[in-house]
Amino acid sequence: MASLPMNLVACPDCDLLQRIPALPPRGTACCPRCGRKIATSGSLERTTALAIAAAIVFLFANVEPLMGLSVAGRESSTTIAGGAWQMWVGGEKISALLIALFAVVAPALEIGFLLAILLSVRRSPAPRWVGTLLRWVEIANSWSMVEVMMLGILVSLVKIAALAKVVPGVGIFAVAGLIVLLAAMSSSFDPREAWSRVRWVKGEGPQRALPSFGSDAAEAGR
Amino acid sequence: MTAVARTGMREGFVSCEACGLLSRPAGAEEPGECPRCGAELEFRRRDAIQRTWALIIAAAICYLPANILPVMRTTTLTSEEPDTIISGVVYLYASGSWYLALILLIASVMIPLAKLAALAYLLVTVQRGSVRNNRERARLYRVLEIIGRWSMVDIFVATFVVALIQLKPLMSVAPEPGVLFFSAVVILTIIAAESFDPRLIWDSSHGKQETND
Numbered sequence: 001m002a003s004l005p006m007n008l009v010a011c012p013d014c015d016l017l018q019r020i021p022a023l024p025p026r027g028t029a030c031c032p033r034c035g036r037k038i039a040t041s042g043s044l045e046r047t048t049a050l051a052i053a054a055a056i057v058f059l060f061a062n063v064e065p066l067m068g069l070s071v072a073g074r075e076s077s078t079t080i081a082g083g084a085w086q087m088w089v090g091g092e093k094i095s096a097l098l099i100a101l102f103a104v105v106a107p108a109l110e111i112g113f114l115l116a117i118l119l120s121v122r123r124s125p126a127p128r129w130v131g132t133l134l135r136w137v138e139i140a141n142s143w144s145m146v147e148v149m150m151l152g153i154l155v156s157l158v159k160i161a162a163l164a165k166v167v168p169g170v171g172i173f174a175v176a177g178l179i180v181l182l183a184a185m186s187s188s189f190d191p192r193e194a195w196s197r198v199r200w201v202k203g204e205g206p207q208r209a210l211p212s213f214g215s216d217a218a219e220a221g222r
Numbered sequence: 223m224t225a226v227a228r229t230g231m232r233e234g235f236v237s238c239e240a241c242g243l244l245s246r247p248a249g250a251e252e253p254g255e256c257p258r259c260g261a262e263l264e265f266r267r268r269d270a271i272q273r274t275w276a277l278i279i280a281a282a283i284c285y286l287p288a289n290i291l292p293v294m295r296t297t298t299l300t301s302e303e304p305d306t307i308i309s310g311v312v313y314l315y316a317s318g319s320w321y322l323a324l325i326l327l328i329a330s331v332m333i334p335l336a337k338l339a340a341l342a343y344l345l346v347t348v349q350r351g352s353v354r355n356n357r358e359r360a361r362l363y364r365v366l367e368i369i370g371r372w373s374m375v376d377i378f379v380a381t382f383v384v385a386l387i388q389l390k391p392l393m394s395v396a397p398e399p400g401v402l403f404f405s406a407v408v409i410l411t412i413i414a415a416e417s418f419d420p421r422l423i424w425d426s427s428h429g430k431q432e433t434n435d
Contacts, residue, residue: 004244010230010237013360014424017228017235017244033227034360034424069386071393078385083378086385090397098405099381102374131259135240142416145371145378151329152378155314155322159379160386162317163393195241201260 006196011036020192042190048118050188054181055111061174062104066153071164079171080104080149106144107182113137114185117194124197125206131198134191141186147179227427236263270419271345277414278341284406285334291400293380298393306400307331307376330376330404333369337411340366344418351426363420370415373408377401 007020013036020029023041030037061080068077078086080103087096113133120126153172160166196206230237236247240261248254253263292304305313307330315323340362347359380401387395 004235004246009242009244010235012237012239012242013363013420015229015231015237015421016424017230017233034357034420036360036364066382067386071389074389074392076386076388078382083381083385086388087381087397087401090384092397092399092401095377095397095401095405098409099377103378128260131241135259135261142412145374148371148374149378151325151372152375153382155326155375155379156382156386158319158322159310159314159383163387166386192242195243195258198241198258200258201255202257206258 009038011038039192040187040190042188042193044118044121044190044193047114047185047189050181050185051111051115051118054178054185055115057174057177057181058107058111061171061178064171064174065169066171066175067157067160067169068167069160069164070167077169080175102143102145103149106140107146107178110137110140110144110182111185113140114189121194121197125199126194126197128199128201131195134194134198138191144182146175146182150175150179227424229421229424231265231425236265238263239267266421266425267417267419270417270422271349273417274341274345274414277410277417278338278345281334281407281410281414282338284403284410285338288400288403288407289331291403292398293376293400293404294384294395295398296387296393296395299391304398307404310376310379326376326379329372333373334407334411337366337370337373337415341411341414341418344423348422348426353427356423356427359423360420363415363418363423366415370408370412373411374405377405377408 005019008017009020010017011031011034014031014034016031016033018031018038020039023029023039025041025043027041028037029039063079065077065079065082068075081100084096084100084103087093087099113136117130117133117137120130153175157166157168198206200206226232230244234246235244236253237244238256238259238261241256241259243256243258245257245263247263247265253265255261256263289307292306293310294305296303296305307326311323311326311330314320314326344359344363347354380397384395384397387393
């Protein structure tokens with residue numbers, strides 16, 4: 001079976017066949033029919049740097065208290081996990097698990113799996129489990145809601161400020177930094193590049209990920 | 223561009239949903255597995271229309287208790303007071319934070335409703351084989367995918383208010399079953415949007431003149 005050229009794709013949103021042109025650094029290609037973003041040119045090195053930074057900031061965001069409160073000489077403070085825990089104690093166990101999933105587990109998996117991928121695709125062909133991780137990164141990314149949580153933290157801060165004196169903690173700033181790093185990390189990551197280095201299930205590839213010009217010569221592959 | 227667009231399915235190719243590789247399917251009925259990642263190949267997401275309908279109906283059913291039931295209960299020395307999503311919005315508005323009240327109103331009340339309505343609109347137009355406003359419908363679908371998660375914001379507000387206000391016996395806040403229904407609405411609508419297949423929007427265009435804006 002002849003392999004198709006690697007730069008020939010079908011748009012995931014409308015199935016239009018198209019060739020991905022050579023992209024300038026940080027360039028993106030969109031589907032001419034439906035406008036869906038088809039490809040971005042990323043950099044595996046930059047993504048690695050951002051993922052390491054995100055992992056460090058993630059630790060601070062989870063260990064440090066988000067905010068503290070003092071009323072009539074009594075004090076209390078909370079972390080992200082503390083929020084989920086209080087939900088659990090309050091009897092809303094499913095919601096507690098969901099919060100832990102969206103705010104802690106999903107972003108942790110996204111960063112961790114991405115780091116594992118980035119380290120293992122440095123040499124092509126990368127083992128097949130990298131493909132499994134690539135799928136999981138996508139799933140983790142769609143359920144990671146750090147930015148939504150940040151808005152929730154800010155609103156609860158305002159609500160509580162009406163009742164007592166609240167002090168923002170280090171955690172809140174770490175969460176803000178984490179949002180920026182996560183966004184930069186996923187926008188500089190090019191999954192097509194990573195996929196092109198993964199060993200195929202059916203032993204045909206990877207073909208050398210050619211600089212994806214409209215060089216139809218690539219079609220001669222096999 | 224020609225009147226009939228060259229799509230993967232028309233030309234006999236199938237695109238892997240997991241890794242994006244374009245390949246020749248093993249057969250027209252059973253496309254087989256992706257040669258690169260081994261995922262099961264499908265020309266279109268299986269039973270996309272039925273699944274999406276089922277999920278938005280389930281979400282619509284949860285929407286009512288999500289807004290009627292309290293999401294938290296505040297207990298002080300002298301009183302006990304339940305809070306619904308709406309009363310939280312009203313409270314913020316009354317205490318002068320009208321901009322936050324507006325954000326919560328949009329995120330918690332309007333986005334879930336708009337999502338349900340928009341998905342139903344996409345499903346109906348696809349089932350009717352509509353060929354109009356394809357680009358707008360495709361854009362609508364992409365917006366749905368992005369905004370859905372923001373409805374969770376109220377759950378996070380409840381979480382951190384509950385976590386911080388634990389000053390028994392002075393004042394304490396406990397979660398209530400409303401949060402469960404509310405998270406159910408958000409998750410069901412997110413999964414509903416994912417089970418819909420936006421390629422169906424364009425499939426009816428084959429053989430007919432595409433109406434461009």
